[in-house]
Amino acid sequence: MSNQLFKIALAGNPNSGKTTLFNALTGLKQKVGNYPGITVEKKTGTIKLSNDSEAIAIDLPGTYSLFSKSIDEEVAQQILCNKDNSDYPDITLVVADASNLRRSIFLLTQIIDLKMNVVLALNMVDIATKKGLIVDVNLLSKKLGIPVVAINARKGKGIEVLKKTVINSLGKSPDYPFLDVGKLFKGAIQKANIIRNVENNYASFMALCKQKLSGEIENRCALNQLCKSEDIIPERAQAKETVNRYSLIDKLVKETVKQGEPIGKYMITKRLDDLLIHPFYGYIIFLLILFVIFQVVFSWATYPMDLIDGLFVDIQMFVSQALPKGLLNDLVVNGILAGLGGILIFVPQIAFLFAFIAFLEDTGYMARVSFITDKLLRNVGLNGRSIIPLLSGAACAVPAIMSTRTISSWKERIITILVTPLMSCSARLPVYTLIIALIIPAEDYFGFNLQGIVMMSFYMIGFVAAILVALLLKYTIKSKEHSYYIMEMPSYKIPDWKTVGYTIFEKVKVFLFDAGKIIIAVSIVLWFMSSFSPGDNFEKIEKKWKGHENAEFNINADKLEASYAGILGKMIEPAIKPLGFDWKIGISLITSFAAREVFVGTMSTIYSVGDSNVKSIQTRLSELKNPDTGEAFFTPAVGISLMLFYAFAMQCMTTIVIVYRETNHWKWPFIQFVYMGFLAYFSSLIAYQLLS
Amino acid sequence: MQCLAELSIGSTGEMVRIFDNNLEQKLLEMGCTPGENFEVVRKAPFGGPVAILISSYILSIRREDAKSIEVIEL
Secondary structure, three states: OOOEEEEEEEEEOOOOOHHHHHHHHHOOOEEEEEOOOOOOEEEEEEEEEEOOEEEEEEEOOOOOOOOOOOHHHHHHHHHHHOOOOOOOOOEEEEEEEHHHHHHHHHHHHHHHHOOOOEEEEEEOHHHHHHOOEEEOHHHHHHHHOOOEEEOEOOOOEOHHHHHHHHHHHOOOOOOOOOOOHHHHOHHHHHHHHHHHOOOOHHHHHHHHOOOOOOOOOOOHHHHHHHHHHOOOOHHHHHHHHHHHHHHHHHHHHHHHEEEOOOOHHHHHHHHHHHHHOOOOHHHHHHHHHHHHHHHHHHHHOHHHHHHHHHHHHHHHHHHHHHOOOOHHHHHHHHHHHHHHHHHHOOHHHHHHHHHHHHHHHHHOHHHHHHHHHHHHHHOOOOOHHHHHHHHHOOOOHHHHHHHHHHOOOHHHHHHHHHHHHHOOOOOHHHHHHHHHHHHOOOOEEOOEEHHHHHHHHHHHHHHHHHHHHHHHHHHHOOOOOOOOOEEEEOOOOOOOHHHHHHHHHHHHHHHHHHHHHHHHHHHHHHHHHHHOOOOOHHHHHHHHHOOOOOHHHHHHHHHHHHOHHHHHHHHOHHHHHHHOOOHHHHHHHHHOOOOOOHHHHHHHHHOOOOOOOOOOHHHHHHHOEOOOOOOEOOOHHHHHHHHHHHHHOOOOHHHHHHHHHHHOOOHHHHHHHHHHHHHHHHHHHHHHHHHO | OEEHHHOOOOOEEEEEEEOOHHHHHHHHHOOOOOOOEEEEEEEOOOOOOEEEEEOOEEEEEOHHHHOOEEEEEO
16 A cells, blocks of 8 residues: 555553553654544644555544543544544554553453454553563454554554554454344344444444434434333443453453563552552642642743743844834734743743643652542542642643643533632732832731731632632532542553653643634734824824933823723723722733733833833832822722732733633633632722721 | 442452442443452542552542442452
8 A cells, every 4th residue: 555544543541551652653743632612632643654654643532431421532432433423543553551451451342343443552561571461462362353462652662563563454354243242132233223224233232322423313212212122221231231241351361361470569559659648648748749849830930931031022122123113013023022922931831830740640640649639629629630730820820721631520620720810820929029019018027027928828818719719619510420530540650751741842832822823813902902092192192202301201101091001991990990090000900911910011111101210110109199198009908909909810811812722612711701800809899998 | 238438448359239320330341340359459538539459450439439339348
């Protein structure tokens, strides 16, 4: 076969090494997206099978069975059971864990029964050997009637043989089913075949058991009738079939696997578990790990972030001088480049966080984290795996929300996504720092710095709010799925650095390309709003300040006031006046939507109006007088109110875009924006009214 | 009748049946078939999940769900 492009699907249990094999086969030629309409990740890639043949590989979500119980599993089912599906494979590669053959070939035998063209890649033979298990690969292949190749996905062993086997097996499908459901349920299956107008016993059996195979809506009635007349109760039939399948598998495993003495090293998992899920030390170790992650994402990431920041300042300077002055110059520098810089600045934090998560996931530790925290966090509607997103939200909500994919329960994942931005992220820090310095005296109380105490309280407020909102959402979000926690605890492994690397690469890529597009667009809108005004207001301003000392400062400030953003700021003044804010803060609130830290810059521009001396923003703000009372404008009441607003309001377009991408629906970012807005508005209102 | 939730760490048992339909199907597919032997290896603190060693891998299940799994202690 020359220049053939056919489709290969990779199927297998979670933890079977399926993704490692996928990476080994495709390298960096991967594409990550979502299946239409749902948030299940779709990974495809190209495999070079030989010099003249390439294949498109699709990495199906990990599943234990073709009978689906979650959206992930439904994706695998829809692709494998439906010949009309655009992703229906020419050949299916099932990855099985040799150290756990009994459970991992269950899925394989189901796929065989669908009469699919299938090859078994037997992974982790080395671990099986350590467990004292010796698998007779040839006999297994003969008994199953399909090709079996022993591989080591991590070390890349057996990959070439696997590729050759795939080429040779094209167009062949198994001659006989593993378990003949036609015999098990006699007449019913034949009749179901007739109703569905196909000749596929196992697919018809699945349809009988109320699995939503495509085109089953019109057959549903007839199939239900058939169930009644043949006395088939779908749940019982399915259980019966599973038990029968396992008894055949048990027989097969007995014949093909020899149990010898395990080699001592295998005990490592038990020893590590004694420590890592210890009722006391387990939590201490987990807290230590969290602390390290937090430190790294929070502090190490600042070095590359400053570098990117500095680089963009240089590029902006260069471009603004290189291009002729004018609108285009301004658009490129302050619209596009500023937006681009605003996106790239997130990359270090995303990379660091995912390095940790991939590492912890790949070693097998994450499953233990869920194990010891499941009960505690479920009380407030969260999940054992919510703790990592929640805490990394204290550095930045963007990578944190991207990391919620590991939470398998839909409801618990949505709750985690919705509350994570309440954690005080690093972009709030400059805002807090500025305001605290203005309103809180730098005194020591009982040996503690008062400013530090206030700063910490704001971090606590964010955390407490996140927990309370989660609790509230637990009772308000309706979910049909009963959240089961049935999880395999894989043996500990030394992480596969390639897998860690691929994860980081993939997450950064998804962020830059998927979210990047929308963020750039919003940046341009924000740029437009603050650089244009209706009519010829800008020209008048320029005329007014011409020849003045410090003209540029004043022009910029006046222009911002006259711009659409300024008009909007004045428009919302009546609404924010009860919070103690004037229209200038209103403008800052609007421009902060690009990123919270923009607040400082905007405030410094806008308050410079009419002042000919160059001063630091802090001095400027502290000298500000309230026009009504004649006293300092930034009273503790205004400051606290403003800080509370920043603590709660969803003023980060990048987070909004990421929430949209992760939930695949504008509904969730909208709900989040509204509830956080309410929280911000009313807490500021109450604080200001009580304090002033 | 004995249920999985009652067994203490270190004890071994045999699967009998599972009363919750959805749970049953999922656990059957993961190899918890009637007659299969297992060992209780861990119990998470604060009433968290239980972990059992069954057909050579460790499986964890919530304590509440373990109440609907009938077993015989061996």
